[in-house]
Amino acid sequence: MIEKPDKTVAESIHNKLKEKKLLKDSYLSGIVEKLSSGNISEEEWKLMAELSLENNEGKGDAEKN
């Protein structure tokens, strides 16, 4: 019916996360698929955040503060 609005939004989220370097590279490649299929659990969100910090990805507000 429509050109997969979930995927469209997933792609724009991916672009923002990439632009702000808030995600580990290995996660960036699969995030669109995971978001557009609704397959990110609470634990995985936490893991993504944790890994992005371990690798010192991005300098989000968290670190600035």
Added chain:
Amino acid sequence: MPKRIEKLIIKDFRGATVPLELDFDKSKPMAMIFGENGTGKSTIVDAFDFICNQKYGSIEDRSSIKKKSHLPAIGKSKSDISVTLIFDNKEWKAQHMGTEPQTEPSDYPTANILRRNKILDLIDAPANERYKALAGFLSVPNIEKCENTLRNAILNQEREYNESTSAVTQAKEELVNLQNELKEGEKTTEEWSREVTEINEADLKKIIKDADEINALQEQYNIAKQQLTDAQKNLDERITAETKAKEELTAFKEKGTSKEDLQKLLDTAKTYFTQNENILQCPVCEQNIQSEEILKRLTRRLEEMASLTKLIEAVNQASREKATSEQIFKTRKDDFEQRAITLGQKIKEIKGAETETVENQIDYEKLLEELIKSNKTDAETAKDELAKYEKYKAYLNAQKETAEKKQKQQAAVKSLTESIKQKEEKSKKDAAIFARLKEYETIVPRERKQYTDNILAAVSSEVERLYQSIHPEEGLGGIRLYLKQNVRGSLEYDGVFQGTSGIPPQAYYSDAHLDTLGICMFLALAKHFNDKNTIIILDDVVTSADEAHRERFLKMLHDEADNFCHMIVTTHYRPWRDFYRIGGGPANKVQFIDLQLWTKEAGIRHSKSKLIIDELRALKDNITVDNRQSIASKSGILLEGMLDLLALRYGLKVPRRPLQQFELGILFDSLLKHKKHLKTIQENDDETKTEIEIKPLIEKLENMTFIRNQIGSHWNPDGSLLSDIQVKEFAENTIALCEALTCKVCGNLPNRDKSGSYWQCQCGKKQMYPQRMPS
């Protein structure tokens, strides 16, 4: 060529008690299914919903019935249902498998369906219901699912962070409590804990080790000393025992009973007296004896002789035991002295490293002497040194106690500070994760909202454009769709009413205006998300409308139909269908399907509607006595319709009538001054143009209107006098006028004024002049 529906086959589904096959015209973007109520329009639309969307169609929202039970045709079961769709040369089949409808194969087209009752959901429902009605377009359920898990992850992380923070506080409090317990409160906890942890643990260990070693050596010394004392005592006892045994032996010997010869003699005598009883005279001295008495005395004396042997053995035994005790004593003594030396050396070694006052200084030689001699009663020479050593030993044990205490404190403080450090690290990490998740939260919902806002902005603009094409210059429109702030799934809209903006249209607009607004919203959204694989279905969405609005609405609909692969419109509103039959709409771009009355036995029946002009073309060449009235009548209806459209198009003057119904004479009169200006130009396939003057065609027909009246409308004897040729000519001239005015490509009477100097048809191939009649 856009993808088009070719065929729909409905079996045992809803009203299709008999299998229904509907063929669609692939050359036409729109199909209009006309049928009065109860003829099966909803069944057809529901069948599209079933196969394209796996939904139950119009009964989906009816909570009072069991949907699955009422899906099959009367007397049929769910398993009998099948809907087959042929679309773009591919075929799909839907059946009710298990608990849900299933369509196979995949990649089937989808159908966006707007039903009459859904218009109300779009327009007048609460904002959340409106959102639900358009959720298929606006919602991103999987993103929202991820958003929910993100939100939960943030809540959990916040809780975890709070817990780790309070764990840090708790650990710090424990450290303060320990400091207070140890009465170390004069310093800050930080200073104190740092000092405690910085104490050299090796020094503490050495103090404890030295004290332990001295104590152990002292213990060994004490044991050795005791063992020596015991050995001494034992030796003394053995010496005494030997002396005594010797004394007893000497005394015994002095009795003279210790000669061996005598012992033998007595032994021989005893044997003699034993063997010779009742001897009365001594065999040696020959004196009278009592042998019995002598035997007793001999036995006693020989027993005394045996005691000597025992005494000798006792002396020997005592001597052996003394020798053993002497050996043990020597060993114990050596051991004791070695222990004493080891202890003394250790004391010297440890004490030598100490800074000590003069009075506490120990003369180690003297001390050693004392230690060694201390087992002797005359050991008095180094008593002072021993006292100093005892004092030192007490000091050493006190030092050990302090060191152990410090060691325990240090362990406790280290454990707590390590715990605080770990908890602080965890708390810091938890805070960073929490902040990172919050950053995600600023992106995910924002992008979702941005997406929806972008759609709504684009759609609002399109709704406005569509709406203005139907309601130009009416002071309406300015439609703005937007999500309600801070409320999930809530779609608001407002508009303009007579110059006032921001008003809710449902409060001021008429029902008809709201209907068209709902349709515009739906079409704008469907267009925004159109993927060229989607069928648009408008199910009975238009009922009544005045002519001007109806024409503009149809014009908008046809313009928009070209954006989709196929548009299906159902209606029970007959004027709408008839409007096409006289050329009011681009009939050549529409496939007309008429549904006939439904019966259980026959099911849904249909026929293809013909335009009146097509009917006339077919009839006029086969004129008979039976159909001449029909030909005259249809010609009159078509002619009236065409002239009425011209009058409307140019705003020609007609007499005021209550119901706006005008017969041929009045319509011809309205054209009297204007027909000379009328002409049309048709663009042909070979790019040539055919120009036609309308005036001669009208004038021919003006002189033939009596044929319609006399044959087509009334019983009149004069009508019988008119020939079939005259009737046929009336039909042919009517057809000629109709063909001259309508486009041969799209079938539409020119109704667009884009150029400013002429009207043009829907496809642009037909032009009609002038654009305005000269005054």
